[in-house]
Amino acid sequence: MSLISWLRWNEAPSRLSSRSPAEMVLETLMMELMGQIREAERQQRERSNVVRKVCTGVDYSWLASTPRPTYDLSPSERLQLEDVCIKIHPSYCGPAILRFRQLLEEQEPEVQEVSRLFRSVLQEVLERMKQEEEAHKLTRQWSLRPRGSLATFKTRARISPFASDIRTISEDVERDTPPPPLRSWSMPEFRAPKAD
Numbered sequence: 793m794s795l796i797s798w799l800r801w802n803e804a805p806s807r808l809s810s811r812s813p814a815e816m817v818l819e820t821l822m823m824e825l826m827g828q829i830r831e832a833e834r835q836q837r838e839r840s841n842v843v844r845k846v847c848t849g850v851d852y853s854w855l856a857s858t859p860r861p862t863y864d865l866s867p868s869e870r871l872q873l874e875d876v877c878i879k880i881h882p883s884y885c886g887p888a889i890l891r892f893r894q895l896l897e898e899q900e901p902e903v904q905e906v907s908r909l910f911r912s913v914l915q916e917v918l919e920r921m922k923q924e925e926e927a928h929k930l931t932r933q934w935s936l937r938p939r940g941s942l943a944t945f946k947t948r949a950r951i952s953p954f955a956s957d958i959r960t961i962s963e964d965v966e967r968d969t970p971p972p973p974l975r976s977w978s979m980p981e982f983r984a985p986k987a988d
Contacts, residue, residue, distance in 0.1 A: 813882045814878050814882075815878075816882070817877065817878070817880050817881075817882050817885045818874055818877045818878050820885055820889075821877040821880065821885065821888065821889070821914075822870075822873070822874065822877060824889050824892065825873065825892075825906070825907065825910050828892070828893075828896055828906055828910075829863060829865075829903060829906050829907070832896075832901065832902070832903045832906050833862065833863055833903050835900070836902065836903055863903045863904065865907060869907060872911075873907065873910065873911060873914070876911065876914045876915070876918070877914065879918060880914065880917055880918070880921075881921060884917050884920070884921060887917070888913055888914065888917045891913050891916065891917070892909070892910055892913045895909055895912075895913060896909065
């Protein structure tokens with residue numbers, strides 16, 4: 793008996809290693825969508841059965857067999873949704889599913905509206921990913937930017953708030969008037985009118 797057959801348990805299955813994270817996200821999100829579509833169909837059937845039971849007064853639900861699913865995505869709609877799903881980062885897959893379930897619970901949509909709701913959730917997630925990526929890029933640029941010390945800033949820019957190259961009217965007026973006599977700070981300044 794060889795030891796090779798005993799050591800095969802240590803090998804990872806090749807099927808799991810060949811799938812990329814994007815493919816796994818795609819498969820998970822599409823499985824969630826299809827499961828929610830089936831659940832919406834079931835709820836819609838239950839609502840119609842309750843209405844029929846109220847109208848007729850007879851319950852034949854024990855006699856009916858489980859119907860096959862009637863609603864399915866069109867191939868073009870499925871491809872469009874898959875194209876959006878593959879753009880979702882794996883770390884956003886869980887929050888996207890939670891948000892989708894929350895909206896389904898709040899709105900209780902018809903079967904045909906589930907895929908539209910799913911698409912809106914995916915768009916929300918893509919926008920959030922884009923915003924967080926831009927914020928991350930800005931913080932990275934800010935952290936990589938060379939910083940100068942305060943001493944080099946002082947030598948580069950001398951700020952003089954009272955010096956200006958722009959001539960103003962008040963400067964001309966002040967230059968032509970004689971300086972006022974010295975006075976004490978506690979006394980108000982009174983000027984006598986000049987005689988012409």
